Amino acid sequence: MSNAREKIFAAIARNKKPMQDAAEKSENLIARVEVNTIPARGNLSGVAMVEEFEKRVLASAASIEYVSSNKDVPEAIVRYLAKHQLPNVCFANGKAGQFSWSRVPELDVRTTIGNVNSPVVVTEAFRGIAETGSLVLISQPGHSSASHFLPEYLIIILPYNNILPSQESVWEDVRQRSGDIPRTVNLVTGPSRTGDIEQKMVLGAHGPRQVHLVVVK
Amino acid sequence: MSSSCSSFKQNAAVAIHDPKLQGALGKLGDGLQARRAAAVGQLPEFDALRNDAQRIKRQVMADLDCYLEQFESKVLEQGGQVHWASTADDARNAVLDICQKVGAKTVTKGKSMVTEELELNNFLADNGIEPVETDLGEYILQLRKEAPSHIVVPAVHLQQDDIAKTFVKSHAQLDPSRDLTEPERLVGEAREALRERFFAADVGITGANYMVAETGSTVIVTNEGNGDLTQTLPKVHVVVTTIERVIPTLEDLSTFLRLLPRSATGQEATAYVTLSSGPKREDDWHGPQEFHVVILDGGRSELLGSENQDVLNCIRCGACMNHCPVYGAVGGHAYGWVYPGPIGSALTPALIGVEKSSALPNASTFCGRCVEVCPVKIPLTDIMRRWRVEEQTKKLTSPFQRAGLSAWAWLATRPGLYQALTGLTAWGMKVVGRRRGGLTRLPFASGWTQYRNFPTPEGKTFHAQMKQKAKTKANLGVRYE
Amino acid sequence: MTETTSSIQVALYVTCLVDVMRPSVGFAAIKLLQNAGCDVIVPKQQTCCGQPGYNSGDEVAAKALAQQVIETFESYDYVVAPSGSCAGMIKDHYPKLFSKDAEWHSRALALAKNTHELTSFLVDELGVQTLDAHFEGSVCYHDSCAGLRELNVKAQPRQLLSSVKGLSLQEMKGEEECCGFGGLFCVKYSDISNTMVSRKLDNIERSGADTLLAGDLGCLLNMAGKMTREGSTVKARHVAEVLAGMTDLPAIGEGEG
Numbered sequence: 012m013s014n015a016r017e018k019i020f021a022a023i024a025r026n027k028k029p030m031q032d033a034a035e036k037s038e039n040l041i042a043r044v045e046v047n048t049i050p051a052r053g054n055l056s057g058v059a060m061v062e063e064f065e066k067r068v069l070a071s072a073a074s075i076e077y078v079s080s081n082k083d084v085p086e087a088i089v090r091y092l093a094k095h096q097l098p099n100v101c102f103a104n105g106k107a108g109q110f111s112w113s114r115v116p117e118l119d120v121r122t123t124i125g126n127v128n129s130p131v132v133v134t135e136a137f138r139g140i141a142e143t144g145s146l147v148l149i150s151q152p153g154h155s156s157a158s159h160f161l162p163e164y165l166i167i168i169l170p171y172n173n174i175l176p177s178q179e180s181v182w183e184d185v186r187q188r189s190g191d192i193p194r195t196v197n198l199v200t201g202p203s204r205t206g207d208i209e210q211k212m213v214l215g216a217h218g219p220r221q222v223h224l225v226v227v228k
Numbered sequence: 229m230s231s232s233c234s235s236f237k238q239n240a241a242v243a244i245h246d247p248k249l250q251g252a253l254g255k256l257g258d259g260l261q262a263r264r265a266a267a268v269g270q271l272p273e274f275d276a277l278r279n280d281a282q283r284i285k286r287q288v289m290a291d292l293d294c295y296l297e298q299f300e301s302k303v304l305e306q307g308g309q310v311h312w313a314s315t316a317d318d319a320r321n322a323v324l325d326i327c328q329k330v331g332a333k334t335v336t337k338g339k340s341m342v343t344e345e346l347e348l349n350n351f352l353a354d355n356g357i358e359p360v361e362t363d364l365g366e367y368i369l370q371l372r373k374e375a376p377s378h379i380v381v382p383a384v385h386l387q388q389d390d391i392a393k394t395f396v397k398s399h400a401q402l403d404p405s406r407d408l409t410e411p412e413r414l415v416g417e418a419r420e421a422l423r424e425r426f427f428a429a430d431v432g433i434t435g436a437n438y439m440v441a442e443t444g445s446t447v448i449v450t451n452e453g454n455g456d457l458t459q460t461l462p463k464v465h466v467v468v469t470t471i472e473r474v475i476p477t478l479e480d481l482s483t484f485l486r487l488l489p490r491s492a493t494g495q496e497a498t499a500y501v502t503l504s505s506g507p508k509r510e511d512d513w514h515g516p517q518e519f520h521v522v523i524l525d526g527g528r529s530e531l532l533g534s535e536n537q538d539v540l541n542c543i544r545c546g547a548c549m550n551h552c553p554v555y556g557a558v559g560g561h562a563y564g565w566v567y568p569g570p571i572g573s574a575l576t577p578a579l580i581g582v583e584k585s586s587a588l589p590n591a592s593t594f595c596g597r598c599v600e601v602c603p604v605k606i607p608l609t610d611i612m613r614r615w616r617v618e619e620q621t622k623k624l625t626s627p628f629q630r631a632g633l634s635a636w637a638w639l640a641t642r643p644g645l646y647q648a649l650t651g652l653t654a655w656g657m658k659v660v661g662r663r664r665g666g667l668t669r670l671p672f673a674s675g676w677t678q679y680r681n682f683p684t685p686e687g688k689t690f691h692a693q694m695k696q697k698a699k700t701k702a703n704l705g706v707r708y709e
Numbered sequence: 710m711t712e713t714t715s716s717i718q719v720a721l722y723v724t725c726l727v728d729v730m731r732p733s734v735g736f737a738a739i740k741l742l743q744n745a746g747c748d749v750i751v752p753k754q755q756t757c758c759g760q761p762g763y764n765s766g767d768e769v770a771a772k773a774l775a776q777q778v779i780e781t782f783e784s785y786d787y788v789v790a791p792s793g794s795c796a797g798m799i800k801d802h803y804p805k806l807f808s809k810d811a812e813w814h815s816r817a818l819a820l821a822k823n824t825h826e827l828t829s830f831l832v833d834e835l836g837v838q839t840l841d842a843h844f845e846g847s848v849c850y851h852d853s854c855a856g857l858r859e860l861n862v863k864a865q866p867r868q869l870l871s872s873v874k875g876l877s878l879q880e881m882k883g884e885e886e887c888c889g890f891g892g893l894f895c896v897k898y899s900d901i902s903n904t905m906v907s908r909k910l911d912n913i914e915r916s917g918a919d920t921l922l923a924g925d926l927g928c929l930l931n932m933a934g935k936m937t938r939e940g941s942t943v944k945a946r947h948v949a950e951v952l953a954g955m956t957d958l959p960a961i962g963e964g965e966g
Binding site for chain 2: 014015016018019020022023024026027028029030046047048049050051052067070071105124127143144145150151152153154155156157158159160161177178179182185191192193194195196197198199200201202203204205206207208209210211213215216217218219
């Protein structure tokens with residue numbers, strides 16, 4: 012296919028026209044442009060930012076609750092399962108396997124790869140985005156990206172301090188990690204849905220029908 | 229894909245008399261149009277974002293080769309492979325080659341208009357590989373053996389009962405008398421039917437809304453989660469995309485992610501945005517072992533640097549077709565190729581030739597609603613008009629039209645003669661139509677009088693009256709000079 | 710009534726459709742401009758703005774007519790047309806038409822700067838807020854595409870109509886949707902055009918208004934022709950007729966009985 016590559020690049024080189032205000036162009040083509048607009052809604056901080064986050068999470072048809080520490084996460088999961096009359100079984104994805112699950116012996120917490128297709132999945136988010144109420148989930152060692160999309164119920168754990176104002180602030184943090192961008196970065200905003208039947212939105216297309224967020228203060 | 233653009237008029241006539249189709253299209257106003265308006269109304273910075281997006285796209289096009297090289301080198305660096313395809317044939321063969329090397333029997337597919345352009349499903353099937361569409365709309369159409377009629381909502385031309393009938397027929401193992409009257413039930417049934425296919429697939433094929441040069445990531449923007457399962461579960465992920473989809477940085481991606489869902493479905497954000505970069509890392513539990521990006525030119529590089537270059541800025545949101553009164557009257561199939569609506573009318577002539585597709589850019593009143601809603605401000609009507617110029621220059625228009633326009637210009641550049649003739653015409657029509665106020669038949673304009681009356685002129689033309697007033701000095705205090 | 714300003718020279722571009730089909734619109738425009746204190750001139754040499762050729766890809770024909778319009782009108786302070794479509798052609802499209810011809814391009818730009826659609830000229834340039842007019846009835850207003858999207862004509866006609874005594878404005882649904890005229894489009898793609906104008910007629914009828922107004926005669930002929938064919942009782946008039954209080958003549962497409 013190298014022939015095709017040459018052809019394409021030759022055609023582009025032959026046809027492309029420089030921008031009229033080429034003077035403004037940076038030497039480094041992917042130098043980050045600081046002039047892109049970030050909406051006011053994505054520029055909040057402190058309480059206003061968290062309020063915006065909660066508002067957008069709810070608008071995306073996800074639910075949200077706050078707990079005061081990591082220790083309280085297992086009880087929160089048990090409460091959620093009871094509320095939805097679900098059996099006491101879940102798959103804890105990657106680092107979510109490290110919560111103090113022993114506090115809730117009634118809950119069957121599974122952590123092996125054979126269980127990724129469970130009806131309830133608990134997973135940790137890398138960051139939350141206030142502007143849109145999105146959760147950023149990343150692939151990492153010992154973690155299943157597929158399980159973000161397989162269950163009926165997806166429960167996402169997010170440390171309070173990882174709520175950021177905008178996508179841009181998340182990209183900053185992604186760059187600060189060592190190495191390349193993770194293989195898979197999922198921005199999840201509410202449950203899976205489709206508008207393919209007469210333009211009506213129906214929740215739970217191929218992915219989770221419900222997304223529940225537990226914010227750890 | 230083979231085209232039937234030249235039959236646009238006939239296709240349209242059929243579509244207009246299809247009550248089911250008209251019923252489905254009639255829902256666009258209160259559906260996608262209203263939702264977009266609401267979402268845009270809630271974001272005061274929407275127009276500023278449109279300007280940013282246009283600037284970013286123009287910046288990319290001015291150095292497209294450099295951005296593509298940057299993207300390619302990042303993909304390779306992360307262990308992925310890039311396949312360049314000058315033509316649709318190149319692209320099809322590249323995909324087939326990848327599939328055959330891993331002995332693929334079935335491939336799952338996320339929604340991709342580029343693979344429609346390639347007619348990839350038929351090609352794979354002919355080569356013994358079963359393609360399975362997993363986007364709900366595309367799945368329905370695959371069962372019905374139909375092409376998408378919209379680039380975002382592929383089955384928008386169907387009503388719920390059409391889909392229920394298709395499911396009863398295709399999911400023959402289920403009770404034929406089951407209740408499928410709620411869309412939730414149809415969605416649930418498709419979910420069940422496709423779940424095992426995701427796990428069984430050898431290769432997952434998706435498109436890409438964007439390629440990020442900075443990180444070598446391909447990005448898909450979806451709601452269902454099917455594209456994500458398609459690209460996470462099989463051992464091979466193939467991205468099929470086109471050269472103009474590259475953008476510089478993650479920050480630029482964020483700008484587009486604010487525009488695309490609002491413009492497409494009136495959502496603030498879609499349920500999912502997924503960035504894929506190379507194959508899975510060593511200790512990741514899921515993700516493909518092989519990551520391939522097939523990048524098609526397919527005639528796009530010839531648009532670079534041309535007056536119509538901005539058509540390459542399209543982010544495939546579908547807002548132009550959702551708001552187009554012509555699309556709203558005839559639906560997407562009438563356009564006869566992959567991309568319907570205003571973007572199709574602007575893009576198709578570039579990709580398959582104006583000779584085969586000149587009916588499309590002509591089928592517009594230039595009402596400008598598409599330009600008004602385009603998130604990257606593509607001057608769609610100007611581009612359609614330029615295709616008309618090319619059609620006229622190549623003498624592809626009817627000799628009758630060409631002669632008529634020349635005669636009109638000849639006459640109208642001779643104001644004295646023009647006014648004498650228009651005076652006679654107005655008087656003539658007035659005499660014939662005075663009593664009823666309109667004419668029901670007109671020579672050379674049966675297209676008008678087939679459906680409407682032609683209102684009768686008042687009588688004397690404006691200029692005739694001005695001349696008369698000037699003579700009698702009852703000139704209203706107006707200089708007629 | 711507005712106070713009389715020191716006389717502003719305005720050349721009326723009457724448009725070919727008004728000239729032939731509905732000259733009263735031209736006289737209504739003259740009256741409105743004069744009442745606003747303008748010195749109105751009607752150049753004799755005017756015919757067509759070149760849109761049929763331009764929109765059909767015949768740039769040779771379009772340029773010939775555009776040059777005639779530029780030559781005829783460039784010496785006046787302002788050019789005003791009772792049409793968003795023709796004013797938009799001059800303002801928005803002439804400069805594009807001559808983009809590769811420096812001399813004509815600058816002449817086109819100069820003319821574009823001085824050219825206006827009638828109601829927007831009255832409101833935006835002359836600051837007219839109210840008019841002394843009377844019209845008994847309920848009206849709906851169709852926003853013609855070129856005026857709306859090329860010239861931003863939307864609030865101005867409504868502002869003026871709100872001062873007309875006896876008139877109530879009853880907006881229709883989809884007032885910004887194209888009526889399906891589109892010049893030669895309505896003849897070349899008559900089936901599609903008919904679908905569009907039929908939908909428009911539905912919205913007009915549902916508004917409950919007894920008169921349809923618009924600022925472009927092309928759209929009005931299309932909609933009036935459909936209304937009379939379908940036996941609708943809604944009347945069609947150019948907005949200038951109502952604003953100038955010149956509504957004695959039969960509505961567009963209405964017979965003399």
